[in-house]
Amino acid sequence: MDKQQQSELDLDRDRQYCELCGKMENLLKCGRCRSSFYCSKEHQKQHWKKHKLICKEVEKPLPLKVKSEPGPPPGGDTRAQKPPEKSPPEPADPAQAAPEVSAGEDGGSPATxxxxxxxxxxxxxxxxxxxxxxxxxxxxxxxxxxxxxxxxxxxxxxxxxxxxxxxxxxxxxxxxxxxxxxxxxxxxxxxxxxxxxxxxxxxxxxxxxxxxxxxxxxxxxxxxxxxxxxxxxxxxxxxxxxxxxxxxxxxxxxxxxxxxxxxxxxxxxxxxxxxxxxxxxxxxxxxxxxxxxxxxxxxxxxxxxxxxxxxxxxxxxxxxxLCSSSSAPxxxxxxxxxxxxxxxxxxxxxxADERARAKEKYLTGQKAFWLPLMWICRRGLSRFLCSQVKGESRSNSENPPIPASRMTTSSTNAH
Missing domain, CATH: 2.60.120.620 (q2cbj1_9rhob like domain)
Structure with missing residues (x-):
C-alpha cells in the first residue's frame, strides 16, 4: 500500500465514532454494511430507524481488495426492516477502535x-x-x-x-x-x-x-x-x-x-x-x-x-x-x-470576540478573567499581549498579575 492510500485509510479510520452518541473508543461495527460503528448494541438498536435507510445501499457495492461475502437471501428489501439483533455488531479491530491520523512524514522536521x-x-x-x-x-x-x-x-x-x-x-x-x-x-x-x-x-x-x-x-x-x-x-x-x-x-x-x-x-x-x-x-x-x-x-x-x-x-x-545522613536506617x-x-x-x-468582551468586563469592573494571549501570525507566534483580566478560575500561584510588558500565566485547567 502506498503512502497516499495509507493516509486515506488513516483518515477513514479517524471518522469512526458511535453514530448515536459520538463515542470514539471500544466501538462495534455494523454486521451488514460494516461501515458504521456503535459503542453498544443498545445504541445500534436506537439508531436502526435511520441507519437502515443507508445500510442496504452501502451493502450493494463491494470495495476493491475486499473478499466478497455471500449476497443477501431473497426478500432483501424487507431485511432492512428487521431488528438488528439478527446482524449483531462486531467488535472493531484494535486499529479501527483507536484510529490514527498521521500529521506528516517526519514529526521531527518542520517541513518536507x-x-x-x-x-x-x-x-x-x-x-x-x-x-x-x-x-x-x-x-x-x-x-x-x-x-x-x-x-x-x-x-x-x-x-x-x-x-x-x-x-x-x-x-x-x-x-x-x-x-x-x-x-x-x-x-x-x-x-x-x-x-x-x-x-x-x-x-x-x-x-x-x-x-x-x-x-x-x-x-x-x-x-x-x-x-x-x-x-x-x-x-x-x-x-x-x-x-x-x-x-x-x-x-x-x-x-x-x-x-x-x-x-x-x-x-x-x-x-x-x-x-x-x-x-x-x-x-x-x-x-x-x-x-x-x-x-x-x-x-x-x-x-x-x-x-x-x-x-x-x-x-x-x-x-x-536527599538523605540527610548516610547512617540512616x-x-x-x-x-x-x-x-x-x-x-x-x-x-x-x-x-477574538469573546476575549474582547472578557477584557471589556474587566475594564468596566465586572467579573472577568486574567488571561495571556499569544497572537498567531503567518510566521508563528511573533509577539505577546497580556491582558490584565481577573476572576475565579485556576492559576499558577507563582505568577501574580504583572505589567503587560512581561509574560504571565493564566487561570486554566489541567487534563
Whole structure:
C-alpha cells in the first residue's frame, strides 16, 4: 500500500465514532454494511430507524481488495426492516477502535519537500478536525507527531519534571484548604523558548499550524491567539481532577487542545482516564491518555470533564542527595515514588470576540478573567499581549498579575 492510500485509510479510520452518541473508543461495527460503528448494541438498536435507510445501499457495492461475502437471501428489501439483533455488531479491530491520523512524514522536521507536512496538516484539519468538531465538539487524533518526535517531547517534559520546574496546580480565590481534594496535578508553564524545551516548542508550532488551517471553519469562532503551553503531570498516587469546565464564564478560550505523552499506558493498570460529558448529559466519552494522541474539544460549558485518578506507585530507594545522613536506617532510605506519571501538554485557543468582551468586563469592573494571549501570525507566534483580566478560575500561584510588558500565566485547567 502506498503512502497516499495509507493516509486515506488513516483518515477513514479517524471518522469512526458511535453514530448515536459520538463515542470514539471500544466501538462495534455494523454486521451488514460494516461501515458504521456503535459503542453498544443498545445504541445500534436506537439508531436502526435511520441507519437502515443507508445500510442496504452501502451493502450493494463491494470495495476493491475486499473478499466478497455471500449476497443477501431473497426478500432483501424487507431485511432492512428487521431488528438488528439478527446482524449483531462486531467488535472493531484494535486499529479501527483507536484510529490514527498521521500529521506528516517526519514529526521531527518542520517541513518536507513540496510542503508535504503542511499539506498533510491542512487535509487533517479540513477533512477530519473541522467536521468532527462541528458535529460532536470532540476530536481525537492518534500518531500526531510520530513516535520519534513524540519521545523527544517526552524527554523535554521529563527533564523539566526531574529538575523541579513543576509546581502544584492551584485554584484562584480558594476559600478553604481543599485544593488537593479538587486537583492533584503538578504543572509548568512553557513559552517554548526556554532552554531544553525545543521539542515542546515544535509541538506548539504544529498545534498552531493545525488550528490555523481550521480557522474560520470551527463553529463561529475567529481564533487569533492562545495561551502558553501548560505541561501537567499527575503522579501515580491516586491524583486526578474532579468534573469541571475549562471556560465556564466566557474568558475567551474556545478550543482546548491536549497532547498526551504516556507510553505503554493502560487504563486498567494506570488509571488517568479523561471522561467528557458532552452537553453536560449523563452519557460520556472516555479518552485514554495514550502516547502521541492529540485531543481537541470545545472549552465552554458544552464539555464538562474530569480526570480520573492515576495510579501505579512503588517503594524505591531515596536518592543519596536527599538523605540527610548516610547512617540512616534502611527503612529511612526508602520512598514511595510513582513508577508512572501521567503527562499531558495543554494549549487553549482564544476566540477574538469573546476575549474582547472578557477584557471589556474587566475594564468596566465586572467579573472577568486574567488571561495571556499569544497572537498567531503567518510566521508563528511573533509577539505577546497580556491582558490584565481577573476572576475565579485556576492559576499558577507563582505568577501574580504583572505589567503587560512581561509574560504571565493564566487561570486554566489541567487534563
Amino acid at each position: 519537500p513540496n510542503g508535504q507536512v503542511s499539506s498533510s496538516l491542512q487535509k487533517l484539519a479540513l477533512e477530519v478536525i473541522v467536521p468532527c468538531m462541528n458535529t460532536h465538539g470532540i476530536c481525537v487524533v492518534n500518531g500526531f507527531l510520530g513516535e520519534e518526535t513524540g519521545l523527544s517531547v517526552l524527554g523535554d517534559v521529563k527533564a523539566l519534571y526531574e529538575t523541579g520546574k513543576f509546581t502544584d496546580g492551584q485554584l484562584v480565590s480558594q476559600k478553604s484548604d481543599s485544593t488537593r481534594d479538587i486537583r492533584g496535578d503538578k504543572i509548568a508553564w512553557i513559552e517554548g523558548r526556554e532552554p531544553g524545551c525545543e521539542k515542546i516548542q515544535f509541538l506548539m508550532g504544529r498545534m498552531d499550524d493545525l488550528i490555523r488551517h481550521c480557522n474560520g471553519n470551527l463553529g463561529n469562532y475567529t481564533i487569533n491567539g492562545r495561551t502558553k503551553a501548560m505541561v501537567a503531570c499527575y503522579p501515580g498516587n491516586g491524583t486526578g481532577y474532579v468534573r469541571h469546565v475549562d471556560n465556564p464564564n466566557g474568558d475567551g478560550r474556545c478550543v482546548t487542545c491536549i497532547y498526551y505523552l504516556n507510553k505503554d499506558w493502560t487504563i486498567k493498570e494506570h488509571g488517568g482516564l479523561l471522561r467528557i460529558f458532552p452537553g453536560g448529559k449523563t452519557q460520556f466519552v472516555d479518552i485514554e491518555p495514550k502516547f502521541d494522541r492529540l485531543l481537541l474539544f470545545w472549552s465552554d460549558r458544552r464539555n464538562p470533564h474530569e480526570v480520573q485518578p492515576a495510579f501505579a506507585t512503588r517503594l524505591a530507594p531515596r536518592s543519596s542527595s 534502611p527503612c529511612a532510605l526508602m520512598l514511595l515514588v510513582p513508577t508512572v506519571c501521567r503527562y499531558a501538554i495543554t494549549v487553549w485557543y482564544f476566540d
